[in-house]
Amino acid sequence: MAVMTDTDRTVARTGRPVRWSVVIDHAILIAGSLMMILPVFAVFISTSISDVEIYREGLNLSLGPHMAENFDKALFLKGGFTGEITGSSMLINSFILGIGFALGKILIGMTAAYAIVYFRLRFATFAFWIIFTTLLLPLEVRILPTYEVVQGLGLANTYTGLILPLVASATATFFFRQFFLSVPEELVEAARIDGAGPVKFFIDILVPLSRTMVAAIFIIMFVYGWNQYLWPTLITTDESLFTLVRGIKQIIQNLDGANVPEYGRALALAIIAILPPVLVVVIFQSWFVKGLVESDK
């Protein structure tokens, strides 16, 4: 290669000058990213410090030697009022709630949407309105009467009582209805000509077609179920049914009572509580974004 002359260098410099607007764009994006990351990062790093140190000095950004110990305590040390619950039992309950809720929503939503879209029913419009009115009122609004009803049915402190009332809204049904309406009409005509009945059409054609949609909605619903707080707080008073997010309340109340509060354990539990949904969202990002943007519109 020839040695670069002076003129070449100026060309190179003026050809790609430092574009200040681009630098500012990146600065803003980096500041935004730091704003999202730093609080959680500080909590994560602080799980490596001893309880006394956090109590005295607060969150810290330098690593200490206690991380493994704190996570071990968070997952396996028995605690709570009865002394019987551990972080890992709450973790299992969180998975049961997240997965149970997502599956329940999808199963019920898909079948109901199929009935509304693909059958000529006289009361279809009526059923549609009955179902979609539920979109209007979130559980938080009717929380006390729902509690009374579920309590009256003897479902307090059961997984059924925990999951079913959350399933009672039509978000997934609405989503699948939109999707089924966008499926070409010719498919069902062709299937009928070939002699496929409604069950065969659903299982062999519609379900495989909906795979991406199911994945997207599963991710959204899993995160939504996992993150439920108010309803689990009310309906589960038995500690063996506590989820991680529900357990946060207990954790904070314990912090105020103790002499040297167990900060390390509490922070580690907070990290464990956000890790699974965050991983799901990050790993299945494109499905997640698709599901979110398309389901809410």
Added chain:
Amino acid sequence: MKRAGFNQLGLPVMLLLPQLIIIAVFFYWPAVFAIYSSFYLQDPFGFGSTFVALENYTGLLSSAEYRKVAVFTVVFSLLVTFLSLSIALLLAVKADKVIRGARTYRTLLMWVYAVAPPVAGFMGVMMFNQGTGPITEFLALFGWEFKLGVNFNDTALAMVVVAAWNQIPVNFIFFLSGLQSIPQSVKEAAMIDNRSGVRRFWDVTFPLLAPTAFFLLVINITYSLFDTFGTVDTLVKGEPGNNPMTLVYKVYVDGFRGNDLGGSSAQSVILMVLVLLLTVFQFRLIDRRIHYT
């Protein structure tokens, strides 16, 4: 409904039944129960109830405390909505523009979606803690003695910050997908007409984003009203006292701590009406006036 649908009765009814039963038991029954019990005064010790007509409602509307909570909820919702929408819009515009690292920024700016509000509230407690929280220490540099859980305005500010932080990702995702759906040809035409990026944004991009923005407006107000329960509960450490609270939080406090079924139900009914109005607003004003195809 599809034109070429199936003609059967038994199967679709079977398919619809699970959904209908669940919403009948866990939605309509509680909703009717709420309306019913809002007209009754419940004995606090569980000995029956008496019909009081609209007394629960008039009691609420004339209560200074309820009005204070309502005013706080409105201010809180507006602040959270404004903050998280504007920050998310700025970030989405920049993330749409940059070429290098676009995917990384997108991931970094949206993962907080998965952080549960109460966990975010707990992290807020650690950040704003009296004496030891990093933000408290930072504010102390300016002589601001931040007292979470003691000073009304300080606690309110912490609630707004944490709730807005938690909501930025949703807004970011919607704004970004809105920006990416603007056709390249429109962007190029705007580029030719106007070299100024700022003018181009307000004259072309922003109006095209308006449907997304209005949709998000309703989503954000609903979020601030209902989904922030966990944020509020953890930031006040379950001790409402003189701390700020939202309307939904008050439903919970009155109903479960105060055992006031009638008053709490009346509050629920007021919230139901509020949500219905919001939805009507969304459908009428937004879908009709601002729509491009």
